[in-house]
Amino acid sequence: MSFSQLGLSAELLRAVSEQGYERPTPVQKQAIPVVLNGKDLLAGAQTGTGKTAGFTLPLLQLLNETPTAPGARRVVRALILTPTRELAAQVHDSVKEYGKYLPLRSTVVFGGVGINPQIERLRRGVDILVATPGRLLDLVGQRTLDLKQVEILVLDEADRMLDMGFIHDVRKIIALLPKQRQNLLFSATFSEEIRGLSGQILHAPVEIEVARRNAAAETVSQLVYPVEKERKRALLSYLVGNGRWKQVLVFVRTKHGADRLGRQLEQDGIDSAVLHGDKSQGARTKALEGFKNGKVAVLVATDIAARGLDIDQLPHVVNFELPNVPEDYVHRIGRTGRAGANGEALSLVCQDEVKLLAAIERLLKKEIPRAQAPGFEPEFSLNTRNPNPPRLSTRGAQRPNESSPRRKPQSATSRGRGNAASGAKQGEPGRRR
Numbered sequence: 248m249s250f251s252q253l254g255l256s257a258e259l260l261r262a263v264s265e266q267g268y269e270r271p272t273p274v275q276k277q278a279i280p281v282v283l284n285g286k287d288l289l290a291g292a293q294t295g296t297g298k299t300a301g302f303t304l305p306l307l308q309l310l311n312e313t314p315t316a317p318g319a320r321r322v323v324r325a326l327i328l329t330p331t332r333e334l335a336a337q338v339h340d341s342v343k344e345y346g347k348y349l350p351l352r353s354t355v356v357f358g359g360v361g362i363n364p365q366i367e368r369l370r371r372g373v374d375i376l377v378a379t380p381g382r383l384l385d386l387v388g389q390r391t392l393d394l395k396q397v398e399i400l401v402l403d404e405a406d407r408m409l410d411m412g413f414i415h416d417v418r419k420i421i422a423l424l425p426k427q428r429q430n431l432l433f434s435a436t437f438s439e440e441i442r443g444l445s446g447q448i449l450h451a452p453v454e455i456e457v458a459r460r461n462a463a464a465e466t467v468s469q470l471v472y473p474v475e476k477e478r479k480r481a482l483l484s485y486l487v488g489n490g491r492w493k494q495v496l497v498f499v500r501t502k503h504g505a506d507r508l509g510r511q512l513e514q515d516g517i518d519s520a521v522l523h524g525d526k527s528q529g530a531r532t533k534a535l536e537g538f539k540n541g542k543v544a545v546l547v548a549t550d551i552a553a554r555g556l557d558i559d560q561l562p563h564v565v566n567f568e569l570p571n572v573p574e575d576y577v578h579r580i581g582r583t584g585r586a587g588a589n590g591e592a593l594s595l596v597c598q599d600e601v602k603l604l605a606a607i608e609r610l611l612k613k614e615i616p617r618a619q620a621p622g623f624e625p626e627f628s629l630n631t632r633n634p635n636p637p638r639l640s641t642r643g644a645q646r647p648n649e650s651s652p653r654r655k656p657q658s659a660t661s662r663g664r665g666n667a668a669s670g671a672k673q674g675e676p677g678r679r680r
C-alpha cells in the first residue's frame with residue numbers, strides 16, 4: 248500500500264515523499280482513512296510507530312478542503328494537545344514539514360518560555376495550534392485565544408498526559424471547545440482511566456491498535472551484520488555455533504525461505520524447527536515444544552507465524568531478512584531482552600536491503616551499530632548514513648582454531664568449541680569476491 252492509495256492530496260504526497268517515506272506505517276494505514284472520513288478515533292500507538300504523521304496528514308487535508316476565505320481572520324480550527332514541550336515542538340515540526348505546500352498556518356505554545364511572543368503569534372491568526380495544557384489555559388486566561396471554532400481535537404500521548412496530572416486541565420480545555428467536533432485520542436496504553444476519558448470525549452470512535460512497541464526496543468542490544476546475501480546462512484550457522492546459542496528466533500520473509508533455511512541449518516548440524524502459516528497445528532505445537540524445552544536451538548519463523556507465539560524474553564533474535572514494514576522490526580526485536588534481561592537482536596543485511604534498513608533506522612531515530620564476523624566481511628558498505636561503518640572487534644568472535652590478521656588470537660569465549668560452529672559449512676575465512 249502506498250500513501251497515494253490513502254487518498255491524500257498531491258501537496259501532502261509531495262511533502263511525504265520529500266521525507267523519504269516510501270510506505271505508510273501500520274498506524275498510518277489505519278488512522279488516515281478514519282480521520283479523512285471525519286470519524287472519531289481511539290488509537291493505541293506509541294512513539295516510533297509513525298503516529299504523528301498518522302493524525303497530522305489527514306488533519307491537514309481536512310482543514311485544507313474547507314479553507315478560510317482569503318483575507319479573513321484565521322482562528323484555531325485544529326488543536327493538538329501534548330503532555331510535554333519536547334513533544335509539542337516535535338509535533339509542530341511535523342505539522343510544518345507535512346504542511347509545507349499548503350496555505351495553512353500553525354504555531355506551538357508551551358510553558359517555560361516567554362508568553363508574549365506566543366501571544367503575538369496567536370494574534371496574527373493560526374489554523375493549527377499545538378500546545379501543552381498548562382500554557383494553553385494561561386493563554387485562554389489572558390483572553391488571547393478563542394477555541395470556539397475548533398473542528399478537530401487531538402490528544403497525543405493521552406496516557407502520559409494523565410500520568411503527569413493534566414486531567415483537570417484537559418477537562419477545562421475541552422469545556423471551551425464546541426460540542427460538534429472531531430476527536431482523535433492517541434495513547435500507548437488503554438488503562439481504565441484512558442477508557443474513561445475516551446468514553447467522555449469520543450463519539451462512536453473507531454478503535455485501532457498497533458502492537459505496542461516494547462520497552463525492550465530501547466534496551467535490546469541491536470547489531471547489523473552487513474553480509475553478502477548468499478553467505479547469510481553460513482554466517483547464521485557460525486553465530487549460533489560460535490556463540491553456543493541455545494534459543495534463537497530467526498525471522499525470514501517467506502514460508503518457502505523459512506523451509507529452506509530450516510533444512511540448511513539442519514545440514515549444518517544445528518537443530519532447528521520451522522514455523523509458518525502452512526504448518527499444521529500439530530507441527531506447530533511440536534516445533535514450539537521443542538524450542539521451549541531446549542531440543543531445538545533455532546526456530547525459523549515468518550512474521551505472521553511468530554505473532555501469536557507466547558514466547559518472549561529470548562536471548563537472541565535474528566533478522567535473517569529485514570521486514571518490509573519498519574514497524575515489524577520493532578515487533579521482532581521486542582521478543583528479546585524484556586524487563587532488563589539481556590537480549591541481542593542481530594540483523595543480517597545484504598546490499599539489497601539498505602533501503603529497508605534506512606527506514607528502520609529512521610523509525611528508531613538512531614543508527615544501529617554495525618558488526619562483522621571474521622571471514623564474512625562483505626565487499627559493500629551499508630550507507631544508510633555513514634558510508635564506512637565501524638568494525639566492532641568485540642563482536643563476531645573468532646572462529647575456532649583460526650586466527651585472523653586483524654585480531655588477537657582466540658578469545659576465551661570462542662576457544663575449542665566442538666559444537667555446531669565447527670561442523671558448519673562456514674565459507675572460507677577471509678574469502679573475497
Ligand code: AMP
Nearest residue numbers: 268270271272294295296297298299610
Ligand atoms: P512518531 O511515532 O510519529 O514519533 O514517528 C517516528 C519516526 O518515524 C519519525 O522520525 C518519522 O519521521 C518516521 N516516520 C513516520 N512515518 C514514516 C514512514 N511512513 N516511513 C518511514 N518513516 C516514518
